[in-house]
Amino acid sequence: MTVGQQGRGPSIWARPQRGTRGPSPEYRLADIAAAAIRLASAGGLAAVSMRAVSAELDTTASTLYRYVASRDELLDLMVDNALAGFVHTPRSGEDWLGELVRLAEATRSLYVSQPWLLDAVPTGSAPGPNTLRWFEHCLQAIAALDRTPLQKMEAVGVLNGVIMLFARSAAAPTAIDFGAMDPARHPLLTSVLTGTAPGLPTADLFERTIRAVLGGLLDDRAG
Amino acid sequence: MTVGQQGRGPSIWARPQRGTRGPSPEYRLADIAAAAIRLASAGGLAAVSMRAVSAELDTTASTLYRYVASRDELLDLMVDNALAGFVHTPRSGEDWLGELVRLAEATRSLYVSQPWLLDAVPTGSAPGPNTLRWFEHCLQAIAALDRTPLQKMEAVGVLNGVIMLFARSAAAPTAIDFGAMDPARHPLLTSVLTGTAPGLPTADLFERTIRAVLGGLLDDRAG
DNA sequence: CCTATATTGCGAACGTCGTTCGCGGTTAGA
DNA sequence: TCTAACCGCGAACGACGTTCGCAATATAGG
Numbered sequence: 001m002t003v004g005q006q007g008r009g010p011s012i013w014a015r016p017q018r019g020t021r022g023p024s025p026e027y028r029l030a031d032i033a034a035a036a037i038r039l040a041s042a043g044g045l046a047a048v049s050m051r052a053v054s055a056e057l058d059t060t061a062s063t064l065y066r067y068v069a070s071r072d073e074l075l076d077l078m079v080d081n082a083l084a085g086f087v088h089t090p091r092s093g094e095d096w097l098g099e100l101v102r103l104a105e106a107t108r109s110l111y112v113s114q115p116w117l118l119d120a121v122p123t124g125s126a127p128g129p130n131t132l133r134w135f136e137h138c139l140q141a142i143a144a145l146d147r148t149p150l151q152k153m154e155a156v157g158v159l160n161g162v163i164m165l166f167a168r169s170a171a172a173p174t175a176i177d178f179g180a181m182d183p184a185r186h187p188l189l190t191s192v193l194t195g196t197a198p199g200l201p202t203a204d205l206f207e208r209t210i211r212a213v214l215g216g217l218l219d220d221r222a223g
Numbered sequence: 224m225t226v227g228q229q230g231r232g233p234s235i236w237a238r239p240q241r242g243t244r245g246p247s248p249e250y251r252l253a254d255i256a257a258a259a260i261r262l263a264s265a266g267g268l269a270a271v272s273m274r275a276v277s278a279e280l281d282t283t284a285s286t287l288y289r290y291v292a293s294r295d296e297l298l299d300l301m302v303d304n305a306l307a308g309f310v311h312t313p314r315s316g317e318d319w320l321g322e323l324v325r326l327a328e329a330t331r332s333l334y335v336s337q338p339w340l341l342d343a344v345p346t347g348s349a350p351g352p353n354t355l356r357w358f359e360h361c362l363q364a365i366a367a368l369d370r371t372p373l374q375k376m377e378a379v380g381v382l383n384g385v386i387m388l389f390a391r392s393a394a395a396p397t398a399i400d401f402g403a404m405d406p407a408r409h410p411l412l413t414s415v416l417t418g419t420a421p422g423l424p425t426a427d428l429f430e431r432t433i434r435a436v437l438g439g440l441l442d443d444r445a446g
Numbered sequence: 447c448c449t450a451t452a453t454t455g456c457g458a459a460c461g462t463c464g465t466t467c468g469c470g471g472t473t474a475g476a
Numbered sequence: 477t478c479t480a481a482c483c484g485c486g487a488a489c490g491a492c493g494t495t496c497g498c499a500a501t502a503t504a505g506g
Contacts, residue, residue: 011400011402014403021473021475051464059484061464062465062466062485062486063484070464129408132403132408136409153415157392176350179234180352182352205440209436212435212438213439217432242452245453245502272493284492
């Protein structure tokens with residue numbers, strides 16, 4: 001592969017195959033990604049260091065650079081590997097909004113089950129095949145709508161952002177320190193925080209938000 | 224101050240003042256935050272290392288720990304210092320949705336002008352006085368609405384998330400490498416990407432999204 | 447006034463990190 | 477057979493966050 005030195009070519013996904021010369025590689029990208037995901041599931045993305053991942057595979061850090069040009073590329077690999085677990089099948093007779101809500105909830109549950117994704121996705125600048133498959137599913141659901149491609153792309157981008165937003169608030173149990181709050185200066189905030197238990201978001205807040213956003217952006221009445 | 228060793232008390236904002244014993248501190252938190260913001264504006268949040276910030280102030284890294292318990296606390300300081308530049312005054316006769324849209328656009332422009340905020344905010348778990356002031360403004364705008372405090376809090380949280388989402392997409396000019404895209408496998412995505420210039424989001428997409436979200440979550444017809 | 451105590455700035459160090467370099471060994475093409 | 481490409485790996489580099497201990501300094505209490 002020899003990616004470490006020369007490899008500032010295209011992204012991992014469109015990298016030329018290895019030559020046939022030397023010994024065959026001892027590891028596969030899928031195994032490397034799986035080892036990294038194992039560490040991330042246990043200790044968050046911070047636990048995914050090149051040394052830790054290589055140790056998980058009983059090798060050394062420098063060996064990893066035969067397969068991956070940088071840690072960010074390894075994160076790209078992890079993201080796409082995790083998104084391989086995303087499945088979505090349209091149901092006959094389902095309206096596009098209902099299908100997208102269902103797709104959004106499946107996506108969110110995937111983010112929630114693997115919270116490190118929320119930290120890894122912003123880094124990634126090279127969407128892998130499974131990420132593209134997710135986009136394709138979204139576009140498929142709204143294919144019949146009479147909107148410009150750009151509008152559809154924007155809507156899907158916002159959809160993804162809203163999903164990550166809700167997944168993030170579900171993953172972080174609001175360990176916020178309000179030590180700076182002065183009841184005199186912030187009366188409304190004080191009454192809200194003391195009046196009711198902060199708690200988790202309303203159960204249907206996610207679906208309502210999705211419907212509000214997509215309905216507002218793609219519904220035929222808008223424009 | 225002696226924060227580095229004993230300082231695992233409350234957050235920076237609710238920290239006991241320094242005693243009167245020793246020599247008076249040579250630096251102020253505001254100056255430290257300003258120096259860090261200067262570095263972040265120039266080179267992103269990655270340029271804000273304890274050594275770099277201390278060098279900016281002509282001192283050493285260990286000195287910083289007299290003022291700040293950790294790098295994350297320094298980031299909290301930076302965020303609140305940047306949010307000090309946020310101003311918002313309600314206009315008489317303005318409806319709540321219009322006011323929130325105006326507030327949202329002011330917030331977004333602040334995020335866009337200082338993109339490191341988007342990386343620093345997720346870290347911060349201790350909102351400073353200026354952050355609380357922002358929340359207070361939001362709650363003020365919807366004070367007259369007949370919604371439960373929890374619903375209002377949720378809506379403000381979603382509002383903030385949407386603002387950051389749009390600020391992020393405006394800050395990162397879509398340097399995405401689509402090298403993995405196979406036209407056969409992803410026909411819709413291919414047609415969208417080749418058919419139109421990716422470009423920036425529609426001009427009014429932000430406002431329309433804000434209105435869709437807040438209208439859907441807080442309007443009297445919903446619920 | 448004198449002394450104990452608290453506080454400051456700082457040099458040095460520790461462990462970890464991402465990444466690079468060069469070596470010896472291995473395989474396939476010329 | 478020889479050469480060029482490829483592999484795994486040990487060692488190192490520079491940077492990072494953070495801790496520790498020391499000399500200097502200023503106040504509080506007697």
